[in-house]
Amino acid sequence: MENSPNELYAQLSYGEQLTYEELLEVEDKLIIALQDLLERAEAMHLDFTQQGDCLLLQCVFTAPKRYIFRKIAMHIAGILPDHVTGRLLFLDKMLETVHVYWVEPGCWREAIHAIPAQAPEDLPARTVPRVLPEPEEVEEEAEEEDAGDAETPADEAAPEKTPAPAAEAAT
Numbered sequence: 001m002e003n004s005p006n007e008l009y010a011q012l013s014y015g016e017q018l019t020y021e022e023l024l025e026v027e028d029k030l031i032i033a034l035q036d037l038l039e040r041a042e043a044m045h046l047d048f049t050q051q052g053d054c055l056l057l058q059c060v061f062t063a064p065k066r067y068i069f070r071k072i073a074m075h076i077a078g079i080l081p082d083h084v085t086g087r088l089l090f091l092d093k094m095l096e097t098v099h100v101y102w103v104e105p106g107c108w109r110e111a112i113h114a115i116p117a118q119a120p121e122d123l124p125a126r127t128v129p130r131v132l133p134e135p136e137e138v139e140e141e142a143e144e145e146d147a148g149d150a151e152t153p154a155d156e157a158a159p160e161k162t163p164a165p166a167a168e169a170a171t
Helices: 021-038 064-080 140-151 166-170
Strands: 006-014 043-050 054-061 084-092 099-104 107-114
Touching: 006 021, 021 043, 021 054, 021 064, 043 064, 064 084, 064 099
Parallel strands: none
Antiparallel strands: 006 054, 006 084, 043 054, 084 099, 099 107
């Protein structure tokens, strides 16, 4: 299995100021620039999805480093045209940290959050009824047959085979 410990999810949103033709042109240029940027950052499995007034992106990284995430955010902020903003989420697959970046033309912001192994105590606990699997029922007849076989002496358990008469075997 491939080692890709971090995944990037991104959403780039187009402002209402862009006409449909401008949006398509901006989107085409963004996809080309983002693909080049992410390939240089050694991202793999790039997936771009055009979703109405936004562009969605997903990819994985084999060598995740915080400075790479920052460089990606910085470069995206540098290539964004007017009226386009975005959010980037870098998720550590071990669920230790999550890095969130907000990008806009010429500017980016960062938040890094540790993900605790246990839920914080101040969060409400919601309970559900537990349904445990029932143990498998064993048919009583099968148990009795098995028990009866164990008590039967070996010579009674299998019927004896009688040898065929020699005369019949020769014909």
